Amino acid sequence: MISNFIKNIFGSRNGRILKEYAPLVKKINGLEDKYQKFSQSDFQLETKLLREKFKENNDLDCILAEAFALTREASIRTLGLRHFDEQLLGGIALHFGKIAEMKTGEGKTLVSTLPAYLNSLSGQSVFIITVNDYLALRDSEWMGEIFNYLGLSVGTITSSLAPDERKKAYECDVIYGTNNEFGFDYLRDNMTYELNQKVQSKLSYAIIDEVDSVLIDEARTPLVISGSAKESSNLYLKINKVTQLLIANNKDDKLFTIDEKQKSVSLTEDGHIQIEEIFVKNNLLQKNETLYDPKNIQLLHLIDASLKANLMYHKDIDYVVENNEIVIIDEFSGRKMPGRRWSEGLHQSVEAKESVKIQNENLTYASITFQNYFRLFDKLSGMTGTADTESIEFQQIYNLEVIVIPSHKKMIRKDHIDQVFLTTKEKYNAIIKDISIIHNTGQPILVGTTSIEASEYISKLLKVQKIKHHVLNAKQHQKEAEIISQAGKLSAVTIATNMAGRGTDIVLGGKDISNTGATPLLDNPEKIKKIGGLYIIGTERHESRRVDNQLRGRSGRQGDPGESRFYLSLEDNLMRIFASDKVTEIMKKLGMQDGEAIEHKWVSNSIENAQKRVEAYNFDIRKTLLEYDDIANEQRKVIYNQRNDILSSDDLSLIYNNILRFTCDDLVRNYIPLDIPSSQWDYNLINDTFKSDFSIDIDSSGVIEAGDHNGRETFKKYIQDVINHKIETNLKILSNEDKKELIRNIFLSVIDEDWRNHLNAMDYLRQGIGLRSYAQKNPKNEYKRESFEMFEEMLSVNNFETIKILAKIKISNPNVSDKLTKDENADFDKNKVNSDISRNALCPCGSGKKYKRCCGKL
Structure with missing residues (x-):
């Protein structure tokens, strides 16, 4: 009540900030006539003049109006697109390091050109982050026409780019790429053995498209560069058999309990006893040992991982089996994430469960969370259609304020109240029935599901009804843009797994994606508008309100008509775990029968409250992850600074x-x-x-x-x-130059080896730190204390090993082979060298040369 009273008197903070931006918009519009008179050559000349103007006072704010007005005119001449005033507001918010919430279809891609051009005038590269390679390539080519017209260079970082091409791309004024590629390049740069092998430019300013997807949805999975451990083990297969036996014998939760809210499985006392008995029979434990003996803690972790793999992780929902491998599915976007692996033995446990080849356990070489990577930038900003529900997290974690930008045209989409059924079967019957009715009118339909399994089931039901449709899920990733571009056509029915972050607008009438500019419509949009626009059908509520809003937001773009409705059942995961008791009680009060649907505000409120609880829980998980990684991050900074000093020092x-x-x-x-x-x-x-x-x-x-x-x-x-x-x-x-290179390589080799060992020791510490709570100790404080002690010990060992190698090294004849040996009697066969040796590491023959210039020479 008090907050509403204050808003009525003073207005909301969002409104006050937009009012502060209004004079800048007016100034930009006032410059339009000036730049309309420019010839093409004048644009690049003006860019040079603005750069000189920036150098005079080192203040980009002073040239904001000129830069924005010039960019708008360049956009009109190259793409035929003029930035609206609302887009100018979005660009101003981005320049001032804020998150601009702009609804789907408001032209966020075009908005990013404004602050990107302005900030490039400082001489530093601007990073524009997209969610996949396709969007990075599309946007760099499309928006690149504007930047090139203004005299700027544009680079694109994709997964297929070679190191020398990456370096050239990073030298450009504006760089497009994915969060994964930028993050991994940062880690790889801090593993190089030569300064000129570094590719990434200074982390000055970043604009993140779909910022909620990057900074929130993917924040729970750190970026990790890893290598295989020396040996694989059949231990996972043995433990998987034990787990399946345990599951079969678990009557009345006597052996373990499942908490779906926490996504955890806990062994009971009886469960521990039964596992220990089975392990003793299979020689995994001695008769007098327990699972809690220090040397058996690893077994305890693997049992926990195996139980989770068998009970909490499901095929075609959390992962797919492809080419005899487990490929993770992003729970928010529905995309496959090849190359990403779960940690702490979970991935191997899923491999054992699915009877595919169990890959070696990974050793961590370098890692960082997206939170800590993006906090390295001097200035950060982002765009999305749905950020306001997560504004507290953006503020607390990243110090980013969310500014809601008004739509250019009024939103007229009709969002119908949820329909709730008792069973999943009844829900799907209602969905198919309504799709048939709507489809007969010609109104295009987009069906959003939360899993591949659900999308394929609906597809099967539609085939029975002989309704032509397209399916978009992790299995059809390659066709993504093509399928979405046609979803607005007359009578189109499209089924999509988790529409979040797809990045391609659904235009009424469909659009030709072969041309990124002013794309021709394939059907008459006016006809589709008259019959109601795009109809969104949600088959289940997501844990996050934001993802539901993203699905809804695919309809009603730029003032177009549209409709949306969610269909739920008490058997849905969210309802069953978080909201079923309250909703069931409401249904009983209303006298609901089998086959009937309920539409009531009470139900909608109960569901929204359930989503808020899940969002709060997931926020706590991400916050905890960050708190732990912050400890490692301080250590990472020390090590990376040491490496940089060694690489850059003459x-x-x-x-x-x-x-x-x-x-x-x-x-x-x-x-x-x-x-x-x-x-x-x-x-x-x-x-x-x-x-x-x-x-x-x-x-x-x-x-x-x-x-x-x-x-x-x-x-x-x-x-x-x-x-x-x-x-x-x-x-x-040795000559002074050879001596310097040898010492540099030894310094780096020892640092890298010790840092690798430290990271893996930290992983093990993290896995077992929860047990400290049994001793009435705070796990987080204990982790902080113990990891600091481990780090100090690592630094000490690092110094000692470096001096030890230098003191014991011997150079036999540098003029012939530059051979350096730690032991006069060393017997080294270069034909038996492990192929996994990094080409930039010191050669194991002891020559002091890099492996690629010695025994690994091609």
Whole structure:
């Protein structure tokens, strides 16, 4: 009540911000006459002048009106499209680092050209992120005409692009690509061994199309670059058999319980006992062992993963089996995600369940969440048709404010109240009946489903009724744009799995996608408007209101008529898990019978409340993921900064001296206890350590003079000089350039190896950290503390191993083979080298060269 009173007096914040933008829109419109008089050559000249103007005061805001007006005129001349005032408002919001919510069909792709051109005038590249390669290519070619007319270069990053082509693309003023490609390029750049191998330009400004899909829907799955572990195991198959036995014996939830709301399975005490008995029989456990013994914790994790795989992950809903592999389906977009794998043994457990080849467990080489990748940009903005329902999350996680931009034309779509049935069968019968009635009028229909299974079932029912239709799901990804472009034709019936993020407008009358510009209509749109426009049928409510709104938003674009209705049953997942009790009670009060549908506000409110609860739960999951990744992110920054320093430094002496000093500090700390006189030091242990670790013979007992109260400092200075002398002696045969390259490669190799090991240790820590709660400890705090200790230990080991390699390395004859060996008796056969060795890693023969320039030379 109070908030509504304040809004009535002062207006909403959204309204106040739009009022602040209004003078800028007026100024842009005032420049239209000026730029209409420009010749083609004047546009590129004006771009140069605006760049000079920016350099004078380093403020893009001062040239916003000119840049926007110039872009609009360029768009008119190249594409025949003029930015509306509402699109100008959207562009202004994007420039100021906000999310512009613009309904479907309002021209978001065109809007992005305004802030992209303006921000490119700073000399930094602008990244425009799309949800798939098709849209990246389409938009870069289409909008590229505007940018080229203005004198800007345009690049496109796709999955098929070679490294040298990627580098050229990143040198362009405006770069189109997917969130996955940009994220993976960032990780790969931080794994290179030469500075010129880096491809990605400075992360200055990004515009994310379908921002809710990228920053929210995909935020739960981190980007991971991984490699296969050395050995695979039949353990997953054995555990899968145990799991299936457990499922068969689980009567009255005695062995395990299922919580569909939390998407988790929990073993009971009886379940633990039965599993331990089975494991003992199969020699997976000794008789006196339990699952909770430290060495058996992995078995506990794999059982949990196997139970989830068998009970919570379903074929054609969560994944498909393709070419004897498990391919994940994005639950929000319905798209297949080849190459992506679930972690923590879940993917292997699903492979065991489906009896396909179990791929080796992956070792993580590098990883980052989308949240932390996009927070690396100096400025971030986004566009979508549905962001307002997630505005709190955008604000809290990304510090992005959502601005709702008014539509150019009034929305006249009719959104009918949901129809709710008792059973799924009744629901589908009603859907097919209504499709038949609507189809006979010629009104185009789009049916949205939440799974491949549902889309194929409806298709089967329509075939029985002999109704011609198209199906779009993860199995027909290649035809996506073609199918959607025809969904607005007269009498068209299209079934689509999760319409979220499809990125192609449905134009009444259909459209010819062979031409990206002013596309000709295939049918008369006026005829379709008269019979009601596009009719949206939702076969189930999604967990997120936003995804439902995206489906609805496919109809009623740019003031077109349209209709939408959702058909639900008490057997739907959302209803069954979150809302069935309340809705059943309402149905009983209203005296509903089998076969009848109910349409009532009470029911709609109950469903919306259920969706809000699920959204809150999913937000907590994403927030928790980010809190854990924030810890790893700080460590990632340290490692990547170290790598960048090593790659970019012409003089590595400062880095080397610091590593040597830290190593000697640790040696003294480890082998010489504080406040113990030098006469009581264990000199034999010190001497043996130096001999084995550094191949140095020292008589440390003669170093410290009697009565020297500062013995530790004196000794540290001594060993630092001795180790440094040994390393200089080892490398003196090399030229300065070869020495620098060798040291650089050793630094990077050791960092990468230790960082890989640390990431995998962090994965294991994360998997087991929940058990800390049984000891009345906060898992998050414990993870923070333990991971910090592990990181400090890793840095210490990293320094030690680097110095150890440099001290033990030997160069036999650099003029002949540049062969460097850690051991004089090393026996190395280059024909037996593992093919998985990175071509930029040090060659295992010990030459000090990169593998690609030595034994891996093609």
